[in-house]
Amino acid sequence: MSQLSTRHLLGIKDITTEDIQLIFETADNFKEVLNRPIKKVPSLRDITIANIFFENSTRTRLSFELAEKRLSADVINFSSSNSSVKKGETLIDTVNNILSMKVDMVVMRHSSPGAPHFLSKNISANIVNAGDGTHEHPTQALLDAFSIREKLGDVAGKKVAIIGDILHSRVALSNIFCLQKLGAEVMVCGPITLIPKFISSLGVKVEHDVQKALEWCDVANVLRIQLERQQIKYFPSLREYSLYFGVNKKMLDRLDKEIVIMHPGPINRGVELNSDVADSEHSIILQQVENGVAVRMAVLYLLAGVR
Amino acid sequence: MQKRLVLDQQQIAIILKRFCHQLIENHDTFENTVLLGLQPRGPIVLDKIAKTLEEISGQKVNTGYLDATFHRDDFRRRDFPLKANETKIDFLIEGKEVVLIDDVLYKGRSVRAALDAMIAFGRPKKVELMVLVDRKYTRDYPIMPDYCGIKVNTLESQYVSVEWTEKGFEKDAIWITEKA
Numbered sequence: 353m354s355q356l357s358t359r360h361l362l363g364i365k366d367i368t369t370e371d372i373q374l375i376f377e378t379a380d381n382f383k384e385v386l387n388r389p390i391k392k393v394p395s396l397r398d399i400t401i402a403n404i405f406f407e408n409s410t411r412t413r414l415s416f417e418l419a420e421k422r423l424s425a426d427v428i429n430f431s432s433s434n435s436s437v438k439k440g441e442t443l444i445d446t447v448n449n450i451l452s453m454k455v456d457m458v459v460m461r462h463s464s465p466g467a468p469h470f471l472s473k474n475i476s477a478n479i480v481n482a483g484d485g486t487h488e489h490p491t492q493a494l495l496d497a498f499s500i501r502e503k504l505g506d507v508a509g510k511k512v513a514i515i516g517d518i519l520h521s522r523v524a525l526s527n528i529f530c531l532q533k534l535g536a537e538v539m540v541c542g543p544i545t546l547i548p549k550f551i552s553s554l555g556v557k558v559e560h561d562v563q564k565a566l567e568w569c570d571v572a573n574v575l576r577i578q579l580e581r582q583q584i585k586y587f588p589s590l591r592e593y594s595l596y597f598g599v600n601k602k603m604l605d606r607l608d609k610e611i612v613i614m615h616p617g618p619i620n621r622g623v624e625l626n627s628d629v630a631d632s633e634h635s636i637i638l639q640q641v642e643n644g645v646a647v648r649m650a651v652l653y654l655l656a657g658v659r
Numbered sequence: 660m661q662k663r664l665v666l667d668q669q670q671i672a673i674i675l676k677r678f679c680h681q682l683i684e685n686h687d688t689f690e691n692t693v694l695l696g697l698q699p700r701g702p703i704v705l706d707k708i709a710k711t712l713e714e715i716s717g718q719k720v721n722t723g724y725l726d727a728t729f730h731r732d733d734f735r736r737r738d739f740p741l742k743a744n745e746t747k748i749d750f751l752i753e754g755k756e757v758v759l760i761d762d763v764l765y766k767g768r769s770v771r772a773a774l775d776a777m778i779a780f781g782r783p784k785k786v787e788l789m790v791l792v793d794r795k796y797t798r799d800y801p802i803m804p805d806y807c808g809i810k811v812n813t814l815e816s817q818y819v820s821v822e823w824t825e826k827g828f829e830k831d832a833i834w835i836t837e838k839a
Contacts, residue, residue, distance in 0.1 A: 354739055354741060355739035374742075378743060381729075381744070381746070384745070388779045389751065389780065390780075392779075393776075396734075398735070399735075653740065656740075657734060657741075658738070658740070
């Protein structure tokens with residue numbers, strides 16, 4: 353099968369395991385393209401893509417833009433901070449105005465969960481969700497799982513602990529869906545205040561002791577403390593969080609096994625992850641960034657390829 | 660289904676041997692030559708030629724697999740995107756003489772895409788095309804093979820199927836078959 357079961361990538365929840373495998377196989381090919389002397393292919397040369405970011409982003413926006421340019425698409429960028437959204441324009445009006453300039457695909461990040469789902473019901477272009485509030489961030493989950501597959505050979509049967517601010521994390525939810533679809537066991541770990549109340553109903557283990565989580569897992573995906581989403585205080589201080597929930601070299605030295613450390617970025621060094629871990633041989637953080645471009649190229653190629 | 664044998668195992672083996680001698684004649688020591696199998700069906704022909712070349716001349720030739728899926732001109736003109744295959748070229752082709760190898764030459768569109776894809780690995784000095792079967796009068800592009808196993812007359816309603824023992828068939832064979 354060489355076709356996705358969907359016209360949009362709104363969330364991992366909505367796609368099948370076969371879709372994920374197809375994206376990975378296509379990303380393998382694009383990763384090879386990215387290591388050529390000329391890293392560009394003409395596949396999307398007659399396609400225009402709008403990157404619409406209603407929320408701040410560096411890594412994801414750059415990664416999408418690079419993926420689009422490597423595929424030879426025409427790219428327009430939009431960020432809400434310097435747009436008519438500030439003047440009171442609605443989401444549909446903003447997007448329809450952009451689409452009337454003959455745009456074929458929309459990559460959107462929005463602070464409201466479900467915004468891309470809403471948009472997909474109202475416009476004809478293909479939509480890729482680049483993060484919607486605390487809901488999903490599908491391409492991040494795909495590149496995380498792709499990086500695990502690359503490092504460990506397979507995702508199935510692996511134990512993955514997601515450590516940190518699960519409550520405010522769209523990466524956590526997409527990762528849970530993606531890893532489970534690929535046959536991995538998932539654990540979430542963090543302070544009790546930052547673990548959603550009914551998370552175990554998703555079939556994940558819950559742990560509050562980071563050392564125990566590290567002992568259990570093959571891969572630890574450490575998440576950022578999302579202070580910008582926290583309306584109230586969930587823990588007394590960053591220093592205390594770091595003391596009880598930060599991952600450092602000493603903890604890894606106590607393990608009698610190999611472990612892979614991941615982080616979706618940006619890292620708060622010294623808070624959730626110490627530099628001696630982030631820069632260690634256990635870390636595949638920079639490989640994640642590299643894989644992000646290949647995975648996003650695969651997603652755009654597969655979505656755009658349907659007539 | 661109606662099937663007509665074009666080449667049997669022995670005939671294919673003779674052609675592959677002929678190809679090898681022609682290559683030795685034209686490329687001598689293969690110092691500046693690389694052979695590229697065009698995915699998905701060229702690599703199997705390439706592997707056989709590389710093996711026979713080594714047997715005949717004792718020379719190991721630089722070989723690679725080239726996939727041109729991302730360079731095709733029918734993207735978004737099909738119902739769904741084509742699945743890509745592995746490209747495996749561990750060298751640059753800058754200044755090299757390249758022999759592109761495929762099993763069947765039909766419209767010429769795959770070869771056009773391959774010429775485009777190849778440039779990502781450098782600017783070759785010269786490119787030649789080697790095919791086992793040339794379907795006559797079917798070309799969409801002005802592309803002709805430099806090395807050809809057999810030329811056949813075919814209709815639009817027919818396709819050429821190539822069977823290899825490596826792919827689980829009893830014998831190597833090339834057939835013309837009516838499309839279902």
